[in-house]
Amino acid sequence: MKRIAFFAIAAILAAPAAAQQYKWKDANGRTQYGDIPPAGVHAERLTRSNVGTVSGGAPSGSGDTAKPAAGPKTAAEMEQDYRKRRMEAEEKQKKDDKLAQDSRIKQENCQRAKEQLASLESGMRQMRVNAQGEREFLDDKEVEARKADARRAVSEWCR
Numbered sequence: 001m002k003r004i005a006f007f008a009i010a011a012i013l014a015a016p017a018a019a020q021q022y023k024w025k026d027a028n029g030r031t032q033y034g035d036i037p038p039a040g041v042h043a044e045r046l047t048r049s050n051v052g053t054v055s056g057g058a059p060s061g062s063g064d065t066a067k068p069a070a071g072p073k074t075a076a077e078m079e080q081d082y083r084k085r086r087m088e089a090e091e092k093q094k095k096d097d098k099l100a101q102d103s104r105i106k107q108e109n110c111q112r113a114k115e116q117l118a119s120l121e122s123g124m125r126q127m128r129v130n131a132q133g134e135r136e137f138l139d140d141k142e143v144e145a146r147k148a149d150a151r152r153a154v155s156e157w158c159r
Contacts, residue, residue: 021046106157113153120147 024043026032037043120126126138
């Protein structure tokens, strides 16, 4: 019983939303819209197919090949469009963030590679720490091999 009452009330409240809309020109030549046209004026009854002309679409008799404007979007369609735009914006933001992070990492790696190469080319004695924590000095052959590796890293990261 409650369902029937609910649907009856919903139908009564929905009736004004289905009221006819009209378009006419007033005495000053301005276009007016309303649900009741004044007496003695030629009023055009708006239907779902020509409502697009009210919201700024091209009139159907304008001579161009534009598609007829669709009626106003429903709340569900507007919500779906909003969610789609929001998802696209989030994806673009993620993509931009990833590009910025990749660029920052590349720049940091380039800086490190340049510093390492500068250290190796400085002519100072180079050393490393072995597994026991002891310092071992590198011979000229090892220094040249590390210089070659550092040059490759600079050319890779600093493009």
